[in-house]
Amino acid sequence: MIDDHLLRDLTPQILGVLVRRGADFAAAEDAVQDALIEAVRRWDGEAPDDPKGWLVTVAWRKFLDARRSASARAVREIAVRREPAPGATEQADDTLLLLSRCCHPALSPASAVALTLRAVGGLTTAQIARAFLVPESTMAQRISRAKRTLAGERFERPGDVRAVLRVLYLMFDQGFAGVNPGSNRSVGDADLAAEAIRLARQLVASVPRDPEATGLLALMLLHHARRAARLDASGGLVPLARQDRSRWDTAMIAEGVELLQGALALDRLGEYQAQAAIAALHDDAASAEETDWPQILEWFDELTRLVPDSPVVALNRAVAVGHVDGPLAGLRLVEQLDPGLPRRDAVAAYLYERAGDHTEAARLYAVAAETAPSLAERAHLVKQAARLHQARRAQS
């Protein structure tokens, strides 16, 4: 068997070589995909001694073939700069270059995620299509549209790392899309959260002195460590407070904490580091009761300073205030937020329950269930309302 990871690790490297030789991004990306397909076909279970050299040769030939057939009537000379094989530094630069290209602000977030998964992650269009539950032809169009959008953009300088971080965060946060315990996932399907972590690792290797890149990787690991405990056997959501903490991945938490400490030591705080710090404090508690809410609230205050206009941060901060200053203080903050804000009623229900008003809590859980954005959340909220109703019946 050819190691799937070998091919996928090589994907951005080959693409980088082609782009540096003067190929435009869209054509180079197609050529690399063609070369990967040929590798799977021709290697016959065993990689050649120099798989990267083989792939570069084949991909470059594919690129030239496509170029020749595309401009058969007016053959244009292209400048081919023969370059020595790139060293580790150039590879790291290539990764950043390609990531910032795929996460270009001109692209919609969904297009950027799809293009990144293919061009840098080395996934096939079919795998990406399955992860997002759309036909392969639709995903192929989404990717080629994204490439058309990028055509003509200058491609020499690595772009905005912030844009890359946003796209990787989005990819990670959709991580459940690829993994549904209720469905039969076949081997080879994309696990979006794992992909996002893999790409964030490559990014951090490219920009080791960027504390927000490291902060984002830490944030991902600190959340991913809880994954086994987040869903029950039937795919239902298990809230943080009720998770079986013995199922958390302690090695992953340790790595996340170490990365976060390294990032914080650079003394340039940003939102991903602050979010990672909050996740680390949750991960650090042996039980829900032992959660260090005062320190979590301090980090929410930092986060509010960093992203003052985020209603989502304000809502989550209200939960922390509810734990530190009491549920009524938390509710006062929730009441100031836009009634249409997603999860607002769910948070209010939670705080009313903690305040002892179970009637209002049950009502709000039911209201929140009506507008839940996912079936798993709706089922969870309906169960909360049902639990409170059952308790009231038992009392009367």
Next chain:
Amino acid sequence: MAKYLLLKHYRGGPRPHPNAEGTMEEWTPEEITAHVAFMQQVADDLRERGEFVDAQALAPEGEFVRYDGEGRPPVTDGPFAETKDLIAGWMIIDVESKERAYEAAAYLSSAPGKGGEPLHEWLEVRPFYGEPSVVE
């Protein structure tokens, strides 16, 4: 991205626009061809934009069936009553926003009918449930 169902009803929607009141038999064959070609064009455009998921049409006949205990035949309440909601078919799209879903639905609803005029047919737009967020 979020998925939306664009649901077309034979019956049961709000009061139809005058252009959508008649039946297709009253059109010319050319008008029917133009209508079908337009629907195909909408699907192709959505495909090209990377937004198309599925499109299906349903035959108008159908019966209600339910479990009625072991060893007893499934029960039906017979043919649909004239007033009952009747679904003609659907298109499923995967788009960036609700606004974009409405825009696509409006485009689909502008399909030409009699005299080549837009039908202004009502379409019901329903969001799919998404996946829960990973970051709590």
